[in-house]
Amino acid sequence: MPSATQPAPASMYRRTEGLGIWEHKGKVAAVGIGHSPVDRRWDGKPETSVGAYAIVALRNAMKDAGITADQVDGLVMDASTTTGAEWPAGRPLPEEFVKAFKPGANHVDGISSLSTEWIIANMPELAHVKYTQYGPGCMSNCVCVAAQAVGDGKTKVCLVLKAWDNLEGRYGQGGENAEDTIAGRAAFSNPWGPTGPYLWAHMFNEYTKKYGGNHDQMANFVLNETRNGLLFPEGFWAQHRPEVLTKEDYLSSRWIVKPANLYDCDIPITVAVAYVFTTPERAKDMKQKPVYIWNTTATNPRNRGIIQTLDEGQASTDFTGRKLYEGAGIKPSDLSFENMYDGYTLFHQFFLEGLRFAGVQRGEALDFYETADLTIEGPHPVSPSGGNRGSGRTRIWMHTDCIQQIQGRAGARQITGVKPEIGVSGGPMPTSGNFLIWSATPN
Amino acid sequence: MPRPIPVPDELSKPFWDACNERRLVVQNCTACNRMQYPPEKTCLGCGSGKSLAWREVSGRGRVDDYVVVHDSRLRLWQAEQPYNVALIALEEDPGVLFLSNLPGIPVDQVPVGASVQADFEEVTPGQLLLEWRVVSQPQRPAQRKR
Incomplete structure (x- = not known):
């Protein structure tokens, strides 16, 4: 058993410009994909807990790659799993759950957190794992850390895991949001009531004020994401609520934080997803076509005030775009498709413009949404995964979709308008996150 | 409130x-x-x-923007839905921004560009909270499309 796992050190992230081509460009490959079932909420049974789903996803990923567990020597994951509500302090764990699993580093592991200790204790077949690391926050962090780890030679066959639990209670309404008093930095926001998509609703206002346009112009993007999500069999909507969204549905939906409406938000779910990352040499013996990673980057600017401004957000996405292209040695027109984050929909255009995807310049994205063909059949597929909006709140679909599209395994969602050879994904925020470039070839 | x-x-x-x-x-x-x-x-x-x-600082500013919260995660605010949350830009440096509910301004009728003055409201005995009051309307109130 490895010693206590640590968050990845700063040295594992590529944060600045001027670093040149990534030293491991084309020397790390994603091969296997494993998804768990997806549920709206946990029903309290051990077999549907986030821990059980993590195990399912990891085993599915190994099976998909055609490897056995004794070939795996690395595990990169995120310890946090809670999407909406924490397990109440002091509440006993369900007896059946306690009987079903061995404990981990945290007493709520398997229910509302996960540790590498918990995974390895409950997956004895992973006895050969020697390298473990946390990529805190979301799958975007995990995949970038795992790519660097494989490139650095710390692990040759690495499992990459991210899982989410959605316990009872409305999203984000517990903790300090339910308190009568507020301390720390939130004391400078909560007394005035900003909440949910507030920041992005504001930034969308600033954007339309500067460039023109309006909320109605989001419709084609949201409908395209919803369509793609319904073509994603691993996703929540495809499995549980295969509802077709019309433009009228979108335009008449209730506001959450005007100008963000219900369909600009995502739905919290329980799910786990795992990948197998490895070297090109080891990938040759595996079952699926390798998808090569050409670059990773991390963007974490310090913003000036109580809220990120449009200028700060745009500077941040420009910075991310420049770093991605520099490290991969490509230009915007080399991208076959884009899968940047979308939870909330109102900020996706900042990514598109920061990347200059399909030649979209600053202030042009809403017109692009309205007039261009965004579909998988078109020349510039936008968010073919369907993203959080189309498939549920995971911040993961975009990565799975990049791998599947390039492998040619996206099924009914397969891009046909162009040959999907180079894709980009990442998030969570335009203003901060982790991002990477995927390719069909090593160079 | x-x-x-x-x-x-x-x-x-x-x-x-x-x-x-x-x-x-x-x-x-x-x-x-x-x-x-x-x-x-x-x-x-x-x-x-x-x-x-x-x-x-002067306590003078301008309404930079606003949103309207219809579905709040904050328990104490849920009884007030919908409510305005405005951004105030400080006169000395418009890059310094404050949040405000602009008490007295009807929901979704916030005068973007209006001049405002800092004010202080008691939220609990012994603690005042910064708020802002509209002191003059903008020459051309911004029209917000859906």
Whole structure:
């Protein structure tokens, strides 16, 4: 058993410009994909807990790659799993759950957190794992850390895991949001009531004020994401609520934080997803076509005030775009498709413009949404995964979709308008996150 | 209107103490002459941790933008839905932004561009909270499309 796992050190992230081509460009490959079932909420049974789903996803990923567990020597994951509500302090764990699993580093592991200790204790077949690391926050962090780890030679066959639990209670309404008093930095926001998509609703206002346009112009993007999500069999909507969204549905939906409406938000779910990352040499013996990673980057600017401004957000996405292209040695027109984050929909255009995807310049994205063909059949597929909006709140679909599209395994969602050879994904925020470039070839 | 009550800490106490004296103060970096709000341990402009001082400002500003919250995660605010949350740009430096509910302004009728003046409301005995009042309307109120 490895010693206590640590968050990845700063040295594992590529944060600045001027670093040149990534030293491991084309020397790390994603091969296997494993998804768990997806549920709206946990029903309290051990077999549907986030821990059980993590195990399912990891085993599915190994099976998909055609490897056995004794070939795996690395595990990169995120310890946090809670999407909406924490397990109440002091509440006993369900007896059946306690009987079903061995404990981990945290007493709520398997229910509302996960540790590498918990995974390895409950997956004895992973006895050969020697390298473990946390990529805190979301799958975007995990995949970038795992790519660097494989490139650095710390692990040759690495499992990459991210899982989410959605316990009872409305999203984000517990903790300090339910308190009568507020301390720390939130004391400078909560007394005035900003909440949910507030920041992005504001930034969308600033954007339309500067460039023109309006909320109605989001419709084609949201409908395209919803369509793609319904073509994603691993996703929540495809499995549980295969509802077709019309433009009228979108335009008449209730506001959450005007100008963000219900369909600009995502739905919290329980799910786990795992990948197998490895070297090109080891990938040759595996079952699926390798998808090569050409670059990773991390963007974490310090913003000036109580809220990120449009200028700060745009500077941040420009910075991310420049770093991605520099490290991969490509230009915007080399991208076959884009899968940047979308939870909330109102900020996706900042990514598109920061990347200059399909030649979209600053202030042009809403017109692009309205007039261009965004579909998988078109020349510039936008968010073919369907993203959080189309498939549920995971911040993961975009990565799975990049791998599947390039492998040619996206099924009914397969891009046909162009040959999907180079894709980009990442998030969570335009203003901060982790991002990477995927390719069909090593160079 | 019940609001979450701020609990001052070592970093923020000078700000909340000034509120109780009906004064608006923000941090100012004497090294790079840059104001910032909310308070931080270091200057977000030059990184200095030793050059931050509290500076009293005019309390005049302008409504920069607003959103309308219809479905709040904040328990104390849910009874007030829908409600305005405006951004106020400080007169001395419009890059310094504050949140406000602009008491008295009808929902979704916030006069973007209007001049505002800092005010202070009691949220609990012994603690005043910064608020802003519209003092003059903009010449051309912004029309917000859906």
